[in-house]
Amino acid sequence: MQEKLLNLKNEALAQIMAVRDNNELEKIRVEYLGKNSGKLTLVIKKIPELEPDQKVIVGRFANEVKKMIEDALERQKALLQKEREENIAEAEWIDVTIPGIRPPEGHLHPLTQTLADVISLSRRLGFQIAAGPEIETDNYNFEKVNMPPDSPSRDTQASFYLDPRGSKVQPGEILLRTHTSNMQSRVMEKSKPPLRVLVPGKCYRVDDVDASHNIEFYQFEGFVVDRGISLTDLLGTVDYFLKELIPGTEVKFYATHFDFTEPSVEAYIRCTxxxxxxxxxxKNQGWSEVLGSGMIHPHVLKFAGMDPHIYTGFAFGMGLTRLAILRYQLDDIRLLHSLDMRVLEQF
Ligand SMILES: [Zn+2]
Known part of the structure; x- marks a missing residue:
């Protein structure tokens, strides 16, 4: 029986040392010392059946074993408590001399950054920034920029006309503006030359949405009206503008046609x-067309209440997306609308 007690003691102590939490400790206590069926309790219960001389010896040893197990339980409990306290203290300890963790820093989207650069450059050149309605009348969007209802150029600007039901407006009178040129007349009607105005804004055209087209796009337009403004002012301004926005580029001009300018010129830059x-x-040309411009058509000046015999002016407009693509050397327009942080973090 003494051997059995010895084994129980060794078994219990080994288990107690391996325990990592109080619930397990309690289970072990019940397993060995439980009142009814604890392993040690059961052995102790059998002691009265022993021979009288054995009873005393075994009884004393059993009590020693019981005491050892109880002590071991207490010791282990105290040890676990101490470890817990140390862990908490360690977790709460702060070294105030360690440099902080730098939080991830965001930045402006390349389109936003490009627009901000365009606006800042324009301000340096003395342009004022004007904003205007995206829902526009046919009159300001087309007629006042010399695009009457029968103008074939309207075909290139398929438009979203708005449903006028419930208003006094007639069908075909209001639309989502197809370009920022709607602001030319709006500004000229309310201000006197000299005018130097930049209009950034969203425009809308009916289009098939694909990798390089969208029904909604951002463009900006600059125009200048004063006495004695000539084509050389236009060429010089656009050349400077493009070279500031795309450093190191080369610029060349081609004659073209727009309804609202005469003469009209397209600016090309060396493909970046x-x-x-x-x-x-x-398209293997080595040059890409980036900007349309021209001397404001006398009709446009006249429609806005300016005397074209006294005042002349020029206007230029370009798509913000195209500018961003050329500045950041992207070969796919879809990258600019990507939500993938791996793409956006590169700018
Ligand atoms: Zn190229």
Missing amino acids: ICGGKGCAYC
Whole structure:
């Protein structure tokens, strides 16, 4: 029986030392010392059946074993408590001399950054910034910029006309503006030259949405009206503008046609993606068309109440997306609308 007690003691002590929490300790206590069926209790209960001389010896040893197990339980409990306190203290300890963790820093989207640069450059050149309605009348969007209802140029600006039901407006009178040129007349009607105005804003055209087209796009337009403004002012301003926004680029001009300018010129820059060798983006031309411009048509001045014999002016407009693509050398327009942080973090 003494051997059995010895085994029980060793078994219990080994288990107690391995325990990591109080619930387990309690289970072990019940397993060995439980009142009814504890392993040690059961052995002790059998002691009265022993021979008288054995009773005393075994009884004393059993009590020692019981005391050892109880002590071991207490010791382990105290040890676990101490460890817990140390862990908490360690977790709460702060070294105030360690440099802080730098939080991830966001930045402006390339389109926003490009627009901010355009606005800041325009302000340096003395332009004022004007904003205007995105829901516009046919009159300001088309007629006042010399695009009467029968103008074939209207075909290139398929428009979203708004349903006028419930208002006094007639069908075909209001639409989502197709360009920022609606602001030319609006500004000229209310202000006197000299005018230097930049209009950034959203425009809308009916289009098939694909990798390079959207029904909603951002463009900006600058115009200048004063006495004696000439084509050379236009060429000089646009050249400077493009070279400031896309450093190191080359600019060239081609004659073209727009209803609202006469003469009209398109500006091309050396393709920033292929450096002029020819690529898919520039359709192997080495140059890409970036901007439309021209001397404001006398009709437009007249429609806005300016005397074209006294005042002349020029206007230029370009798409913000195209500018951003060329500045950041992206070969796919979809990248600018990507939500993938791995793309956006590169700018
Ligand atoms: Zn190219």
